[in-house]
Amino acid sequence: MSAMDTTEAWESGRWRADLLLRIVRLSADHTRIARQGYEGYDGDGTEDGPRQAWLDHLRGLEAEREQLETVARSAGVDATEIADARALGLYTQRLSVRNAVPDNISRQSAGQEFLLEMLSVDLWNLEHMAMLHAARADRIATGRWTVGLDPDSIARFQHNMEVRRTRVVAMADAIEVSAAEAELLWGPASTESWGAHARLVEAYDEATLAAQWTRYADAPPELPMPPYIPTDSATGAPLTRAAAAPPPIREFLDDASKALSARFIEVAVGDGDGDGSAIAEAIQAALPGINASSQDFEVSTDTTSSTTDTIGGPEPPAHHTGTDLGIDT
Structure with missing residues (x-):
């Protein structure tokens, strides 16, 4: 396969990769914020305000991720790919013994x-x-x-x-x-x-x-x-x-x-x-x-x-x- 064919194959899947990466990031944000707890949240001034603000933030992230997953499924993205993206966000936050990717390795394409x-x-x-x-x-x-x-x-x-x-x-x-x-x-x-x-x-x-x-x-x-x-x-x-x-x-x-x-x-x-x-x-x-x-x-x-x-x-x-x-x- 020629270099042009390879490039076209990647470009044709860019929208799919963009959707999956957004799912990864929302899953990672949800996991990170859930681990941090509600310290630092201001809330509405009541005693339970910070905790409620934290829970609202988590629910918002979860709702946004679920909406993106629905969009991905309706666009024909395989359910396995969506599950992998969700799991990746979870793993990159929980596996603290190793960075998900070494700092000096990256790619330009999403x-x-x-x-x-x-x-x-x-x-x-x-x-x-x-x-x-x-x-x-x-x-x-x-x-x-x-x-x-x-x-x-x-x-x-x-x-x-x-x-x-x-x-x-x-x-x-x-x-x-x-x-x-x-x-x-x-x-x-x-x-x-x-x-x-x-x-x-x-x-x-x-x-x-x-x-x-x-x-x-x-x-x-x-x-x-x-x-x-x-x-x-x-x-x-x-x-x-x-x-x-x-x-x-x-x-x-x-x-x-x-x-x-x-x-x-x-x-x-x-x-x-x-x-x-x-x-x-x-x-x-x-x-x-x-x-x-x-x-x-x-x-x-x-x-x-x-x-x-x-x-x-x-x-x-x-x-x-x-x-x-x-x-x-």
Whole structure:
């Protein structure tokens, strides 16, 4: 497809992207203001005035968003796209452990800016799933895990990780992620993001970790190719390609395990008693986690950016063979 065809494809979807971005921003504003509470609102001078003014503001934002969603549906925008836009506004305000998009990555087109933000949300969730797996593997290896997960749950979790990576690949292709941007998003420069995930998961008790795992395993199926990505009518692939693809799942799992081990050492250094014993204990505790990372996770090792062969997405396993994660259930 020529550069002119690509430009025309983006321009034809500009109105759609503009609508979706407005939904994103209204959802984000509603979430941010709801979290802030009613302090700072003047109200009508009565005791309950500030709270009422705050609630009125929230209702106004919600009504405006719902009206835009109605307009979008009547204009033929897919319901999945609208739900994704609403969720993006929620996620960008709630996932405080990581900025939705690194400050020095942006796009001029409203459509591509929307895809960049959606990519970052899927990437955050993919990283978090990898960290959940690393934390669970470490706790099993060190005798700190008692919750059983059924084989089907483990298989679904793996499948959903693969689908999320496929989505990230597709969106990276669509916005033509450069090599430099890839370094920030999933390369060596993403170390800070992994550290944030490790700190977050470290605070989970066993029940919370198991609940988070189950939430991701039981999540409604995602489309491997998001419907708002401009694609070639003949191949179904994105019109453009990224300069560097996201790594395979195996590398996400390895990075998560390394970040978790580094966090153990960081805590020991910060909380050590000066004789080095806490550091030694932390390193020893980290070793089983390193050994229980991705080598038993049966995943694709494809590192290309092409999504042509995965448009339909990986099929969920008919039954669990016991080798996907290599973890006792």
